[in-house]
Amino acid sequence: MNKLMRSHTTEPIQKVLIAKQSIETDCCLESTEMANLESLNMLVRTLLLDKKPEEVPLIVESLLIKVIQEYECRAANQHLMGEEEPNLLKVTEEVSSVVRNDDCVAEQFQPGTKISIELQQKHIQELRNSLSSVKSGMEQLRIQYSEDFTKIGRQLYILSNAASGYHKVLEDNRKLYNQIQDLKGNIRVYCRVRPFLPGQANSSSSVAGMEERTITIITPTKYGKDGSKSFTFNKVFGPAATQEEVFSDMQPLIRSVLDGFNVCIFAYGQTGSGKTYTMSGPNVLSEKSVGVNYRALNDLFNLQAQRKGTINYEISVQMIEIYNEQVRDLLQDSGNRNTLEIRNTSQKGLAVPDASIVPVTSTSDVAELMNQGQKNRVVGSTAINDRSSRSHSCLTVHVQGHDLTSGTILRACMHLVDLAGSERVDKSEVVGDRLKEALYINKSLSALGDVIASLAQKNSHVPYRNSKLTQLLQDSLGGQAKTLMFVHISPEPDVVNETISTLKFAERVASVELGAAKANKEGGEVRELKEQIAWLKAALVKKEGEPENIQSTQSSPNIYGINKGNATPVFRKNRQPMEDVGNLELRTVKPF
Numbered sequence: 044m045n046k047l048m049r050s051h052t053t054e055p056i057q058k059v060l061i062a063k064q065s066i067e068t069d070c071c072l073e074s075t076e077m078a079n080l081e082s083l084n085m086l087v088r089t090l091l092l093d094k095k096p097e098e099v100p101l102i103v104e105s106l107l108i109k110v111i112q113e114y115e116c117r118a119a120n121q122h123l124m125g126e127e128e129p130n131l132l133k134v135t136e137e138v139s140s141v142v143r144n145d146d147c148v149a150e151q152f153q154p155g156t157k158i159s160i161e162l163q164q165k166h167i168q169e170l171r172n173s174l175s176s177v178k179s180g181m182e183q184l185r186i187q188y189s190e191d192f193t194k195i196g197r198q199l200y201i202l203s204n205a206a207s208g209y210h211k212v213l214e215d216n217r218k219l220y221n222q223i224q225d226l227k228g229n230i231r232v233y234c235r236v237r238p239f240l241p242g243q244a245n246s247s248s249s250v251a252g253m254e255e256r257t258i259t260i261i262t263p264t265k266y267g268k269d270g271s272k273s274f275t276f277n278k279v280f281g282p283a284a285t286q287e288e289v290f291s292d293m294q295p296l297i298r299s300v301l302d303g304f305n306v307c308i309f310a311y312g313q314t315g316s317g318k319t320y321t322m323s324g325p326n327v328l329s330e331k332s333v334g335v336n337y338r339a340l341n342d343l344f345n346l347q348a349q350r351k352g353t354i355n356y357e358i359s360v361q362m363i364e365i366y367n368e369q370v371r372d373l374l375q376d377s378g379n380r381n382t383l384e385i386r387n388t389s390q391k392g393l394a395v396p397d398a399s400i401v402p403v404t405s406t407s408d409v410a411e412l413m414n415q416g417q418k419n420r421v422v423g424s425t426a427i428n429d430r431s432s433r434s435h436s437c438l439t440v441h442v443q444g445h446d447l448t449s450g451t452i453l454r455a456c457m458h459l460v461d462l463a464g465s466e467r468v469d470k471s472e473v474v475g476d477r478l479k480e481a482l483y484i485n486k487s488l489s490a491l492g493d494v495i496a497s498l499a500q501k502n503s504h505v506p507y508r509n510s511k512l513t514q515l516l517q518d519s520l521g522g523q524a525k526t527l528m529f530v531h532i533s534p535e536p537d538v539v540n541e542t543i544s545t546l547k548f549a550e551r552v553a554s555v556e557l558g559a560a561k562a563n564k565e566g567g568e569v570r571e572l573k574e575q576i577a578w579l580k581a582a583l584v585k586k587e588g589e590p591e592n593i594q595s596t597q598s599s600p601n602i603y604g605i606n607k608g609n610a611t612p613v614f615r616k617n618r619q620p621m622e623d624v625g626n627l628e629l630r631t632v633k634p635f
């Protein structure tokens with residue numbers, strides 16, 4: 044019996060040892076871990092050796108084997124803790140259930156082992172708890188982040204909408220402002236500041252600051268202290284403004300000529316301030332540097348093509364200059380050039396009916412004509428500008444449109460005027476012909492100033508007839524045209540006085556109200572009636588024995604005398620003798 048008991052007692056120990064061996068092999072334990080196992084082994088052996096077999100129930104025996112196996116595995120696979128956890132848990136649960144099912148057995152455990160298992164359970168539970176709290180924290184964070192991202196996305200969307208809305212509001216404001224200007228019929232005034240020229244010291248500029256519509260000039264006072272003066276216009280362009288930017292701002296105005304509005308754009312400013320640059324471009328032209336004249340015609344050609352099929356347009360141009368109070372045709376060779384007359388009441392609606400009028404259909408036609416015109420224009424060298432325009436030049440674009448659906452005919456013209464530069468003759472030290480030119484230029488600009496002043500004061504008499512320039516611009520300044528003055532200034536501090544008087548003049552121009560512009564459109568019926576009247580008049584004249592008049596009025600008149608499909612200039616006869624300029628009063632004109 045004792046032997047039996049002994050063998051029974053040693054059996055579990057052997058089982059434990061066998062299990063330990065198999066785990067050693069399975070788990071490939073390291074030497075330190077082997078040492079731990081040995082001590083555990085010893086512990087179990089010591090515990091069981093002095094116990095009677097009946098004290099060690101079989102169930103405890105198997106339990107111990109499992110516990111030992113689990114410990115060994117834990118030691119061998121510390122890094123695989125996560126995977127192992129369920130097993131360990133299973134074991135500990137088994138242990139717990141065994142302990143629960145058999146209190147006696149539990150009591151038979153060594154207290155150290157039991158505590159250690161409970162501790163393990165507790166740790167595992169704690170780990171589980173903290174893992175699940177970390178998990179739920181992470182989940183909350185993820186939800187929070189995704190909510191935040193959605194919110195930020197929404198806010199960005201709102202912001203970008205608001206930004207584009209803001210630009211739209213600005214644009215709308217500008218349009219409304221322009222509409223008010225249209226209704227009031229104010230002369231629009233744009234200001235452009237020329238950059239310093241290559242080789243010029245540009246350390247100090249007389250321009251203290253610029254905003255979209257305001258320019259501030261440094262004004263030297265008598266006592267050496269610098270002050271400043273601000274001027275407000277419809278638009279201010281800084282020295283860095285490109286030709287394209289300048290053009291795109293005036294494009295809507297230019298386009299309105301195709302809707303039957305008369306348009307006048309004139310460049311004003313001191314000599315060398317950039318008038319010719321804005322209107323025509325620099326001496327050497329490129330696609331980027333071409334000025335308003337080329338761009339305007341190009342744009343009109345594009346619109347003409349777009350509206351083809353709805354409205355048929357005929358576009359033609361005239362180019363004249365006013366030099367020493369004589370009007371000359373720039374599209375005629377200098378040998379044949381005669382002085383021409385300005386007629387504001389011309390039946391044909393032309394200010395200078397005797398100047399060549401040339402139909403144009405393409406940009407190359409225009410480029411050719413402009414080259415010819417520029418070559419014929421009088422330029423000379425002054426102290427301030429070595430290629431100074433000594434005359435006022437005017438490119439007039441005539442448009443006749445036939446609306447194919449309504450039968451309406453519209454007629455309009457656009458003057459693009461590059462004025463000669465005002466000049467302080469004492470400063471430019473000109474003599475002889477240059478002096479005479481300068482005096483004529485100043486005199487006509489002074490006459491322009493007088494016209495502007497009486498228009499601004501709404502005087503009943505406006506002295507248009509005091510100069511050829513004001514005569515030419517009469518319809519644009521006093522009629523129902525849309526007029527824009529482009530005032531130019533130089534940045535050099537030594538011409539600041541001229542700059543200030545130029546800007547003061549420009550402010551006065553901006554205050555002139557012309558009344559709302561009107562489109563020159565005629566419906567089919569009105570035109571028929573007019574034609575009937577013309578026919579009746581012609582019949583009357585015929586009856587009275589003046590056949591030459593009948594010829595010009597019997598058929599529907601080609602009021603512009605346009606040579607359809609032929610881009611060669613129509614040269615007119617000189618009708619006016621050269622004006623006598625001998626007794627011109629030679630006086631220096633004060634800046635406006």
Ligand SMILES: Nc1ncnc2c1ncn2[C@@H]1O[C@H](COP(=O)(O)OP(=O)(O)OP(=O)(O)O)[C@@H](O)[C@H]1O
Nearest residue numbers: 237314315316317318319320325428431432463464
């Ligand atoms: N915005 C600009 N950018 C670069 N260069 C410019 C600009 N404006 C003018 N210039 C240059 O300044 C010089 C004088 O310009 P421009 O001949 O156009 O002046 P102007 O006012 O027409 O002079 P004038 O009344 O004497 O004919 C030219 O060399 C021209 O190329």
